[in-house]
Amino acid sequence: MNLNKTARIVSVFIVIAVAVIFAFPLDEKINLGLDLQGGSHVILECKDSPNALVDDDAVNRVLEVIRNRVDQLGVSEPVIQRQGSNRILVQLPGIDDPETAVDLIGKTALLEFKDEEGETLMTGAHLLNAKETFDQFGRPIITIEFDKTGATEFSKATSSNVGKVLAITLDDKEISAPVVQEPILDGQARITGSFTVDSAKQLALLLRSGSLPVKVEILENRSVGPSLGKDSIDKGIKAGLVGLILILVFMVVYYKKFGLIADFALMICMLIIIGALAGFKATLTLPGIAGMILTIGMAVDANILIFERIKEELKLGKTFRASIDAGFNKAFRTIFDANVTTLIAAVALLYFGTGAIRGFAVTLSIGILASMFTAIVVTKIILELLSVKAHSKILA
Amino acid sequence: MDFIGKRNFDFVKNRKVVYIMSAVIILVGIISIIFQGFNYGIDFAGGSLLQIKFDDPASITEVRNILGEFDLSQSTIQDLSDNEFVIRTEKINPEKRKEILSVLRENLSDLEVLRVETVGPVIGENLKKTALYAILFAFMGIILYITVRFEFKYSIISILALSHDCLIVLGIFSLFQKEITISIIAAVLTIVGYSLNNTIVILDRLRENIKFRTRESFGNVVNLSVNQSLSRTINTALTTVLPVLAIYFFGGSILSDFALALFIGMVAGTYSSIFIASPLLVDWKSINKERHRRIRKSTKKGK
Numbered sequence: 001m002n003l004n005k006t007a008r009i010v011s012v013f014i015v016i017a018v019a020v021i022f023a024f025p026l027d028e029k030i031n032l033g034l035d036l037q038g039g040s041h042v043i044l045e046c047k048d049s050p051n052a053l054v055d056d057d058a059v060n061r062v063l064e065v066i067r068n069r070v071d072q073l074g075v076s077e078p079v080i081q082r083q084g085s086n087r088i089l090v091q092l093p094g095i096d097d098p099e100t101a102v103d104l105i106g107k108t109a110l111l112e113f114k115d116e117e118g119e120t121l122m123t124g125a126h127l128l129n130a131k132e133t134f135d136q137f138g139r140p141i142i143t144i145e146f147d148k149t150g151a152t153e154f155s156k157a158t159s160s161n162v163g164k165v166l167a168i169t170l171d172d173k174e175i176s177a178p179v180v181q182e183p184i185l186d187g188q189a190r191i192t193g194s195f196t197v198d199s200a201k202q203l204a205l206l207l208r209s210g211s212l213p214v215k216v217e218i219l220e221n222r223s224v225g226p227s228l229g230k231d232s233i234d235k236g237i238k239a240g241l242v243g244l245i246l247i248l249v250f251m252v253v254y255y256k257k258f259g260l261i262a263d264f265a266l267m268i269c270m271l272i273i274i275g276a277l278a279g280f281k282a283t284l285t286l287p288g289i290a291g292m293i294l295t296i297g298m299a300v301d302a303n304i305l306i307f308e309r310i311k312e313e314l315k316l317g318k319t320f321r322a323s324i325d326a327g328f329n330k331a332f333r334t335i336f337d338a339n340v341t342t343l344i345a346a347v348a349l350l351y352f353g354t355g356a357i358r359g360f361a362v363t364l365s366i367g368i369l370a371s372m373f374t375a376i377v378v379t380k381i382i383l384e385l386l387s388v389k390a391h392s393k394i395l396a
Numbered sequence: 397m398d399f400i401g402k403r404n405f406d407f408v409k410n411r412k413v414v415y416i417m418s419a420v421i422i423l424v425g426i427i428s429i430i431f432q433g434f435n436y437g438i439d440f441a442g443g444s445l446l447q448i449k450f451d452d453p454a455s456i457t458e459v460r461n462i463l464g465e466f467d468l469s470q471s472t473i474q475d476l477s478d479n480e481f482v483i484r485t486e487k488i489n490p491e492k493r494k495e496i497l498s499v500l501r502e503n504l505s506d507l508e509v510l511r512v513e514t515v516g517p518v519i520g521e522n523l524k525k526t527a528l529y530a531i532l533f534a535f536m537g538i539i540l541y542i543t544v545r546f547e548f549k550y551s552i553i554s555i556l557a558l559s560h561d562c563l564i565v566l567g568i569f570s571l572f573q574k575e576i577t578i579s580i581i582a583a584v585l586t587i588v589g590y591s592l593n594n595t596i597v598i599l600d601r602l603r604e605n606i607k608f609r610t611r612e613s614f615g616n617v618v619n620l621s622v623n624q625s626l627s628r629t630i631n632t633a634l635t636t637v638l639p640v641l642a643i644y645f646f647g648g649s650i651l652s653d654f655a656l657a658l659f660i661g662m663v664a665g666t667y668s669s670i671f672i673a674s675p676l677l678v679d680w681k682s683i684n685k686e687r688h689r690r691i692r693k694s695t696k697k698g699k
Binding site for chain 1 (some may be wrong): 436447475489493494508509510511512513514516518519526527529530531533534537538541542545578579581582585586588589590592596597600601604624626627628631632634635636637638639640641642643645646647648650651655656660
């Protein structure tokens with residue numbers, strides 16, 4: 001604390017400048033969580049089934065297929081990660097229709113061709129491509145194309161079933177049951193069925209990206225539609241502004257000019273928090289907004305501690321300058337101890353928290369540090385500058 | 397303006413009444429926790445949640461009747477006004493959810509799906525464990541820190557005070573069968589930090605006063621410390637409760653229970669730091685003195 005005053009003032013300005021550079025423009029710099037921008041957070045677990053056991057290779061192939069599907073959905077910044085031996089985390093930010101997306105990701109999508117006895121003749125393993133299109137009557141259909149091996153298999157399957165039904169099933173559900181008119185040798189076929197434009201599109205997407213080698217189960221799914229996300233942001237901002245205004249007013253009413261200083265320090269504190277959030281590329285979630293609002297209240301606490309101490313020193317008859325020094329010195333240890341213990345709780349939360357709650361722990365921790373900085377450095381500088389003018393009446 | 401002023405309240409003298417009051421509140425809560433248990437949300441219990449908004453007005457009964465067709469009439473249905481509903485059910489798969497949504501659309505009105513959450517029982521069990529670890533970790537970290545910075549005695553008092561606050565929040569949530577979600581656990585951990593913050597400010601003052609006021613009785617020094625910190629304690633309580641109330645009233649349905657838990661915890665935390673933590677120190681000291689005296693007596697008799 002024996003830094004020379006100019007150096008401290010300069011450091012405060014540097015911190016503010018860095019915060020401003022990191023933080024603005026807000027909508028580009030702040031990373032919104034899935035609960036605020038809408039999207040899905042899904043944890044899948046690969047499951048053993050009688051005909052396919054989960055092993056390392058199977059999980060890797062599941063990852064691959066899911067990656068394909070997510071790519072085709074056109075999600076801008078997806079997260080697809082393996083967790084532990086058989087779990088997969090998928091995060092799809094900013095999608096309009098989370099429900100369909102999650103549905104598509106978890107589908108096994110095993111395409112099979114079966115004869116009239118229900119015997120499987122071939123699967124969709126050797127598909128080269130699948131496209132949604134329309135038939136001559138304008139009904140949605142899907143055209144498929146096999147690779148060489150697939151084409152050979154398919155010509156065999158069709159040759160031996162001329163005049164009979166060749167059922168096409170997806171995950172054991174029949175989607176089409178055409179009668180084979182003649183053997184198909186070029187590996188090109190079309191699937192007609194009762195599709196809508198959307199369902200044809202989804203089926204083609206699934207076929208293109210391949211089937212999952214093992215069954216997957218959705219262990220956890222948290223999806224938020226875009227409108228609720230926007231609504232949450234609006235409400236969070238409203239609650240924040242109301243909370244902020246109430247505190248700004250309270251401080252001025254109770255502490256007068258001193259309150260103004262605290263208010264000023266609070267604004268700087270908020271700026272630093274936002275700058276730090278952006279700088280660390282932390283994700284702002286709805287609980288994170290709550291943490292920030294909560295910090296508003298906690299941030300003025302350090303100032304209150306300091307002011308109360310200075311008041312006491314003044315009552316003892318010390319000069320303004322001496323009171324400030326004594327008040328700060330005595331309050332410092334209290335502020336430090338009180339904040340470290342709050343920080344311990346926040347760290348516990350950081351360790352325990354998943355997703356959105358971690359966002360709360362992050363903003364709370366950043367908030368505690370920023371509020372200590374502003375109270376101990378910013379408030380002190382302002383008070384020292386004022387004490388030069390010997391305005392000892394401001395506390396009266 | 398100074399509404400606390402120089403008044404000197406005697407917090408130590410009437411402490412027995414306060415202890416009994418707190419004990420009764422906590423006891424009611426504990427009885428409720430034992431017999432009613434907690435209403436675990438899907439985060440912990442597993443299950444599915446669906447938040448939907450109808451185009452036209454609908455009632456809980458109408459929604460429940462339709463859920464009944466799917467054997468889900470036992471679900472919790474919450475009307476958030478503006479035709480918005482939150483439905484909590486056992487874990488249902490996407491196909492079933494789709495069917496339910498289409499029946500709701502056909503029978504009531506078109507609707508928008510705002511939020512879907514599904515949590516499997518395994519995840520919930522894991523979360524219960526991590527929540528417990530987090531709280532234990534926080535408690536241990538705090539005991540360690542306060543022991544290093546103050547005294548072991550102070551850390552036990554702080555833990556007692558914050559257990560008091562947490563138990564009141566959890567007891568009230570059990571009593572009114574409010575849902576326990578991850579957010580509520582986050583709120584409880586925040587209260588842990590907040591309650592400590594208050595207690596420490598007073599204990600810190602006490603530590604300072606003990607040095608200079610060696611002649612006065614311990615009870616008087618404790619009382620003085622609480623009174624000296626009173627205006628700070630109350631002002632900080634106000635400035636932290638104001639934003640929490642703002643979250644409760646304006647922050648939307650997702651945050652309202654979280655804010656409620658924080659509010660209860662903050663009121664309890666402010667109260668316990670003034671009326672419980674510091675007076676307990678006085679009792680601790682006198683119990684210790686008593687024990688010392690008895691030990692001395694018995695050793696004398698022995699000789």
